[in-house]
Amino acid sequence: MLSVLLLSFSPAIWLLLATVLVQLYYAAYYFWPFATRPPEPAPTEAGAEPVSVLVCAHNELDNLRRLLPLLLRQEYPADLEIVLIDDRSDDDTYLYAQQLSQYYPNFRLVTIGRTPDGLSPKKYALTLGIKAARHPQLLFTDADCIPATNQWVQHLAAGFRQPADMVLGYSAYATEPGFLNKLVRFETLLTGAQYLSFAWRGQPYMGVGRNLAYTRAVFTSTKGFASHIRSLSGDDDLLVQDAVAQGARVAVVAEPAAHTLSEPAGTWGGWWRQKRRHLSAGRSYRLADRLRIGNFIGSNLLFYAVSLALLFSRxxxxxLAGLWVARTGLVCATYQRLSRRLDDPLPVALLPVLDVVYFFYYLALGMSLFLYRNLRWK
Structure with a gap:
């Protein structure tokens, strides 16, 4: 009887089941073990090396007034240097930086007057900042971020002792009212779950410049941003791609004390432009990484596409209802556990809705990048 019932299912049902099994594999091999792993040990003073924290900013005075004092108050047992890279700002960033340098001897300013034609402004500015930094271990964040705690430097720098040449951290977005904020945070959680858990399984492919660290030796081994210096995006993920190709060891530091916190996009258009820029670098990933990410994204998109088609087959x-119930339970359990582990909670009841909206939004972004590839930078 059971075999007859199974044989009566249409090929579309079997295809739908295959997509669920693919998603189950990612949940069981990557996401759930990563979310339930033991807490990372607290950093100790023993073995702490001097580090430089680099921040690149273009006309972000208000953000710098919030960020820099928090960086200067970081607790770190070894020498800590803060390097601000003023990238062609025409506000009062320079004057503010000069004031800080009078009171904090470990604060330094690197000023960029112009960017050579054809080069990515941020990558050019970061290159000059890295050359000016005094220490070989480099930590990076963005001007519109803040460290979650005054232990951020300690935790992120401790990743070098695993040992590692690059350290990947997690950067969350602030909680605000509205559906867009929840969707932005869901996308951030899902992206973080992928690049952190993949790296934890020995398959690193990207990081985020809002919370990233690497050694000067790694930067030198990749010849800096040379392979993608003309691309506006990729100062973080494409550098990770190049570094891994050169044999760099990558560590993950994902404790809440090591997070950074950013202000999310406040409009759909702002988030659309931001995500277009982020996703544009993906075409330069290694084939194995594109396949690994594509299988996960593609299985989710295919699940929804087939489900829509089956709605017309009584x-x-x-x-169809059984598979939807099973997948919804899988999504809610896995993403809730990840959100707790990364201290980025989302309403459980809203997770299935966010999942649907996100993957259709992702499809629209992919089509947009295929049809219209022009990008803008600040």
Whole structure:
């Protein structure tokens, strides 16, 4: 009887089941073990090396007034240098930096007057900042971020002792009212779950410049940003790609004390432009990484596409409902556990809705990048 029932299912149901099994694999091998791993040990003073924290800013005085004091108050047992790279700002960034340098001997300013034609402004500015930094271990964040705690430097720098040449951290977005904020945070959680858990499994492919660290030796081994210096995006993920190709060891530091916190996009258009810029670098990833990410994204998109088609087939409603219940339980359990582990909670009841909206939004972004590739930078 059971075999007859199974044979009566349409090929679309079997395809839908295959997509769920693919997603189950990612949850069981990457996401759930990463979310339930033991807490990372607290950093100790023993073995702490001097570090330089680099921040690149273009007309971000208000953000710098919030960020720099927090960086200067970081607790770190070894020498800590803060390097501000003023990238062609025409506000009062220079004057503010000069005031700080009078009171904090460990604060330094690197000023960029112009960017050579054809080069990415941020990558050019970061290159000059890295050359000016005094220490070989370099930590990076963005001007519109803040460290979650005054232990951020300690935790992120401790990743070098695993040992590692690069350290990947997690950067969350602030909680605000509205559906867009929840969707932005869901996308951030899902992206973080992928690049952190993949790296934890020995398959690193990207990081985020809001919370990233690497050694000067790694930067030198990749010849800096040379392979993608003309691309506006990729100062973080494409550098990780190049570094891994050169044999760099990558560590993950994902304790809440090591997070950074950013202000999310306040409009759909702002988030659209931001995500277009971030996703544009993906075409330069290694084939294995594109396949690994593509299988996960593609299985989710295919699940929804097949489900829509099956809504018009009354004979398949029962197995369709069963697979939807199973997948919804899988999504809620896995993403809730990840959000707790990364201290980035989202309403459990809203997770299935966010999942649907996100993957259709992702499809629209992919089509947009295929049809219209022009990008803008500040």
């Amino acid at each position: 004979a398949d409603w029962i197995p």
